[in-house]
Amino acid sequence: MKAIVYRTTGDPSVLELIERDAREPGSGEVRVRIMVSGVNPTDWKSRRGAKPGEPLPFDDVVPNQDGSGVVDAVGAGVDRLGIGDRVWLALAAYQRADGGSAQEFAVLPAERVFPLPAETGFDVGASLGVPAITAHRTLTAAEDGPRRLRPGALAGKVVLIAGGAGAVGHAAIQLARWAGAVVITTVSGPAKAALAQAAGAHHIVNYQETDAAVEIRRIAPDGVDLIAEVAPAQNAELDLAVIRNRGSIAVYANNGGDHVSLDVRKHFSLNVRYQFVLLYTVGMDAINAAAEDINAALADGALPVGEAAGLPLHRYGLADTAAAQAAVEENVVGKVLIDVAGR
Template sequence: MRAIVYSQTGEPSVLQLVDRPVNEPGAGEVRVRLVVAGVNPTDWKSRRGSAPGQALAFEDVVPGQDGAGIVEAVGDGVENVAVGDRVWLALAAYQLAHSGTAQEHSVLPADRVFPLPANASFDQGASLGVPAITAYRALTVAEDGPSRLHPGALHGKVVLVAGGAGAVGHAAIQLARWAGATVITTVSSPSKAELATAAGAQHVLTYTDSDIVGQIRRIAPEGVDLIVEVAPAQNSHLDLAVIRNRGSIAVYANNGGDQVTLDVRRHFSLNVRYQFVLLYTVGADVIRAAAEAINAALVDGALAVGEETGLPLHRFDLAQTADAHALVESGAVGKVLIDVTAE
C-alpha cells in the first residue's frame, strides 16, 4: 500500500511517499481503508516540531489525525464497528507511529473509529475529528451547562465564536446553531463574513470595528454566555467587555501570541471561567460523548462542508500530501482534504 511518512522534523519536503505492507488488526483494533483524509494545523506543527531535524519518538511517522473510509477488518473484542461499515476517524496518529490517515490502509484502536451516518459523505467524515470535537468541547465547558449537546441544549444562550471562518469556528457555529444558540461570530474580512454567514451564524461582525463591543452588547445586552476563542492574546480585552456574569471563555488555540494579560479584579467581579481546550488530553469519555453528538448532528443535516456552507474544500492526491501540508501551513481558509483511495 502507499503511505506518507517522515523520519525527521522539518519542511513539508520531509514527507515521503513509500510502499508498505498492509497489516492485520490485533485485539481491540480496526483496519480501515482510507477514502479521504483531512489535514489540520496540528499535522504540520507535529511534522515541523520545535526545530528542523529533530529525532522522533519513532523511527518514522505516518501523519494525519482525521479521515474517513471503510472498515476492512476488526480484531478480537471490537464491537462498535463491523467489516463494511463506513466510518470516520479521530486522533488516528496520536502517540502511534503508523496509524495516521495519510496512507491507504490504517490499523488503529477501535475507540478512535466512529460510524459515519448514511446521509454523511466521506468529505464530511474527514472534516470532523480535530475541528468538530474541539468545537464540541468548547461548547460544553460552561459552568451553567450544557455538559452535552443536543437540539435545544443551548436554547436561550448567546455564543460568540471568534474566527468563524476557520475549521473549528465553522464547526462551532454549526453545532451551536444545531443546539439552539444565538450565534455571533467575528471575522477579519468581507469574504470571511460570507463564509461565516453561510455556516449559519446569525450575527457576523468585523472584529476590527471600533464599535465592536457596542455591536455585541446590542445583540446581547446582558453579555454573551460563552466565547469560543481562537486568539486569546488579541481578544482578551474584547472578551472581558462582552462576557456576562458567570460566563465562560473556551480557548482552543494561541493565534496572535502565547502570553495573555488579564485584569484580575474585573474577572473576579464577573466570576468568569477560562477553560483551555486541547483535544489530545480531554479524555476518552469526552471523545465518545462528542462523537455521539456529532453523529446526531450529522443525521439532522448539520456539519455540512463545502463553500456553499462556509467551508471551502481544497483537494490533493496522496502523493501531494506535502503540498497539502504547505497549504494548511500558509493559513489557507477552508478545509484541506486528501483523496486517498477511490470511494
C-alpha cells in the same frame, strides 16, 4: 499499500511517499481503508516539531489525525464495528507511528473510530475529528451550560465564536446553531463574513470595520454566555468587555501569541471561567460524548462542508500531501482534504 511518512521533523519536504505492507489489526484494533484524509494545523505542527531534525518517538510517522473510510478488517475483541462499516476517525496519529490517515490502510484502536451515518459523505467524515470534537468541547465547557449537545441544549444562550471562518469556528457555528444558541461570530473581512453567514451564524461582526465590543453588546446587551476563543492574546480585552457574569471563555488555540495578560479584579468580579481545551488530553469520555452528539447532528444534516456551507474544500492527491500540509500551514481559508482512494 501507499503511505506518506516522515522520518525527521522539518518543513513539508520531509514527507515521503512509500510502499509498505498493510498490517493486520491486533486485539482491540480495526483496519480502515482510508477514503479521505483531513489536514489540520496540528498535523503540520507535529511534523515541524520544536525545531528541524528533532528526534521522533518512532523510526517514521504517518501524519494526519482525521479521516474517513471503510472498515477493512477487525481484530479480536471488537464488537462495535464490522467489516464494511463506513467510519470517521479521531486522533488517528496520536502516539502511533502508523495510525495517521495519510495512507491507504490505517490500523487504529477501535475507540478512535466512529460510525459514519449512511447519509453522510466521506468529505464530511474527514472534516470532523479535530474541528468538530474541539468545537463540541468549547460549547460544553460552561459552568452554567450543558455537558451534551442536542437541539435545544443551548436555547436562550448567546455564544460568541472568534474566527468563524476557520475549521473549528465553522463547526462551532454549526453545532451551536443546531443546539439552539444565538450565534455571534467575528471575522476580519467580507469574504470570511460570507462564509460565516453560510455556516449559519446569526450575527457577524467584522472587527476591522467596527468596534467589536460595542457591536456585540448591541446584539447582546446582557453579555454573551460563552466564548469559543481562538486568539486569547489578541482578544482578552474584547472577551472581558462582552462576557456576562458567570460566563465562560473556552480557549482552543494560541493564534496571535502564547501569553495572555488578565485583569484579575475585573474577571473575578464577573466570576468569569476560563477553560483551556486540547483534544489530545481531553479524555476519551469527552471524545465519546462529542462523537455521539456529532453523529446526532450529522443525522439532522447540521454539519455540511463545502463553500455553500461556509467551508471551501481544497483537494489534493496522496502523493501531494506535502502541498496539502503546506496549504494549511499558509493559512488557506477552508478545509484541506486528501483523496487517498482517488476520485
